[in-house]
Amino acid sequence: MIIGGGPAGLATALTLRDHNIPCVVIDNHMGSTVKLGESLAPSANTIFRKLSLEEVLISKLHSLYVGNNVVWGDASLRQRYFLNEPYGDGRHLNRALFEKQLQDIAIERGVILLKNHRLTNITEQDNKIIVSCSDADNSTKIITADFIADCSGRASIVAKKMGIKKQIIDNLASYYFITEQSEESLKGMTFIESVEDGWWYAAPLPDNKVIVNFMSDSDLHPTKSTSLNDWLLGKIATTQHLKNYLPTIISSTTEVGIKTATTSLLEKPGGKQWIAVGDALCTYDPLTSFGITNALVSGHNAANAISGFLDGNIDSLSEYITSQMALFDKSVALLQNQYQSEQRWFKHPFWERRQL
Numbered sequence: 001m002i003i004g005g006g007p008a009g010l011a012t013a014l015t016l017r018d019h020n021i022p023c024v025v026i027d028n029h030m031g032s033t034v035k036l037g038e039s040l041a042p043s044a045n046t047i048f049r050k051l052s053l054e055e056v057l058i059s060k061l062h063s064l065y066v067g068n069n070v071v072w073g074d075a076s077l078r079q080r081y082f083l084n085e086p087y088g089d090g091r092h093l094n095r096a097l098f099e100k101q102l103q104d105i106a107i108e109r110g111v112i113l114l115k116n117h118r119l120t121n122i123t124e125q126d127n128k129i130i131v132s133c134s135d136a137d138n139s140t141k142i143i144t145a146d147f148i149a150d151c152s153g154r155a156s157i158v159a160k161k162m163g164i165k166k167q168i169i170d171n172l173a174s175y176y177f178i179t180e181q182s183e184e185s186l187k188g189m190t191f192i193e194s195v196e197d198g199w200w201y202a203a204p205l206p207d208n209k210v211i212v213n214f215m216s217d218s219d220l221h222p223t224k225s226t227s228l229n230d231w232l233l234g235k236i237a238t239t240q241h242l243k244n245y246l247p248t249i250i251s252s253t254t255e256v257g258i259k260t261a262t263t264s265l266l267e268k269p270g271g272k273q274w275i276a277v278g279d280a281l282c283t284y285d286p287l288t289s290f291g292i293t294n295a296l297v298s299g300h301n302a303a304n305a306i307s308g309f310l311d312g313n314i315d316s317l318s319e320y321i322t323s324q325m326a327l328f329d330k331s332v333a334l335l336q337n338q339y340q341s342e343q344r345w346f347k348h349p350f351w352e353r354r355q356l
């Protein structure tokens with residue numbers, strides 16, 4: 001039984017099907033709400049091959065992501081293309097389509113997907129997990145399973161229902177807006193620019209749209225007197241380079257919001273007959289561009305571990321957890337190096353907190 005039909009849940013389900021293990025995925029995501037995260041790093045190509053999902057990336061509806069425009073450490077703008085990397089180019093995903101493609105392939109390969117279903121309760125009886133879920137009309141289904149994977153993203157809903165806490169490492173938040181442009185100004189590049197109180201990140205979306213995120217700590221920006229949109233536009237005007245890359249934005253913002261982007265880790269990421277996967281287990285700073293790739297890799301590894309467990313290998317779950325924790329520690333160390341390579345505003349709380 002898999003709770004959550006995002007990249008982690010679907011990679012778990014697809015790999016379980018490779019082991020001929022039946023599985024049900026429930027997901028409550030409503031298409032009307034935006035999921036942030038569209039820049040798929042080139043290193044993701046490997047996991048797409050492992051999951052036999054190469055066809056997904058061929059779609060013209062995902063555009064090529066060829067490199068990054070970076071302003072970091074000093075005021076100069078550097079172009080870093082993926083040309084010399086072993087994995088090839090990445091993709092700027094049409095995120096809604098990407099998840100729909102994964103869901104359709106999962107169904108073709110025998111996964112049972114219950115869309116618009118929300119987990120409501122979990123109990124245990126006679127070594128079985130009893131899961132209750134309800135749909136939009138509040139009609140309830142009860143499903144009995146041998147194992148449950150928490151793939152519910154930042155909600156970590158299974159762990160939460162068991163009373164397990166999260167270690168939250170920072171206060172990072174994304175203040176974002178989506179806007180239309182008359183033509184694609186970023187030309188297949190993600191744009192990253194550090195500023196005194198955080199950093200900006202902009203990436204192309206389908207249909208000549210662009211998402212612009214200001215990443216900063218939520219406690220540094222208490223309630224604003226102006227609207228979020230006006231505040232962001234005022235701040236973007238103070239950037240040195242990004243403002244020049246988005247010449248046509250500014251009038252027609254289609255969506256604006258704030259989302260949490262904290263780095264976090266579950267205090268207990270698994271136990272008897274359950275494990276956490278993807279964002280439900282740990283979340284990565286978007287500066288790493290690692291979230292979707294990690295969700296897919298962790299789903300694949302989790303399913304292999306579940307298969308081992310169901311075959312009687314008592315160590316397989318703890319090995320999975322140990323490897324995920326090691327990856328998290330490594331990524332946090334790399335991230336620290338990246339933040340420390342920006343020293344221009346080291347006395348500002350945003351940067352000072354990241355110098356430790």
Ligand SMILES: Cc1cc2nc3c(=O)[nH]c(=O)nc-3n(C[C@H](O)[C@H](O)[C@H](O)COP(=O)(O)OP(=O)(O)OC[C@H]3O[C@@H](n4cnc5c(N)ncnc54)[C@H](O)[C@@H]3O)c2cc1C
Nearest residue numbers: 004006007008028029037039119152153174278279291292
């Ligand atoms: C600002 C920001 C920018 C980002 N940018 C990038 C980027 O450029 N590149 C990148 O690789 N990553 C990025 N990420 C991270 C990336 O989006 C996530 O890491 C990725 O979505 C994790 O996948 P997941 O399957 O673990 O979780 P999710 O994609 O969150 O999927 C979890 C699913 O579980 C469902 N669910 C939750 N609760 C329940 C319930 N009770 N019952 C049933 N279903 C439930 C949800 O509806 C959801 O569909 C970004 C994140 C943020 C915050």
